[in-house]
Amino acid sequence: MPTTVQVSEKSFQMLNKLKAEMRVRSHDEVIKMFIFEREGIPSSMFGSNRRLRPFSPNDEVDYLNYRYVIDEHFRGLKGTIYVK
Numbered sequence: 358m359p360t361t362v363q364v365s366e367k368s369f370q371m372l373n374k375l376k377a378e379m380r381v382r383s384h385d386e387v388i389k390m391f392i393f394e395r396e397g398i399p400s401s402m403f404g405s406n407r408r409l410r411p412f413s414p415n416d417e418v419d420y421l422n423y424r425y426v427i428d429e430h431f432r433g434l435k436g437t438i439y440v441k
Contacts, residue, residue: 364372372384381387392398 372387375387376384379387379390381390
């Protein structure tokens with residue numbers, strides 16, 4: 358839900374300049390980026406779960422086998438094909 362925020366003319370000019378420099382689409386994005394920076398919120402949470410172990414070669418094989426089962430199932434084959 359959009360909300361109006363009153364700022365001075367000088368602040369509005371600075372927001373416009375930052376919007377152009379940062380190459381973002383809206384003043385909202387400029388403000389959010391400053392809030393995230395100030396609060397230390399990362400732009401991506403990729404890798405944030407320290408308890409998650411890295412993928413192993415076996416994980417990749419399991420994933421590819423699983424994808425094969427799903428693909429074959431949706432191609433209309435009768436029954437389910439399990440690949441080990």
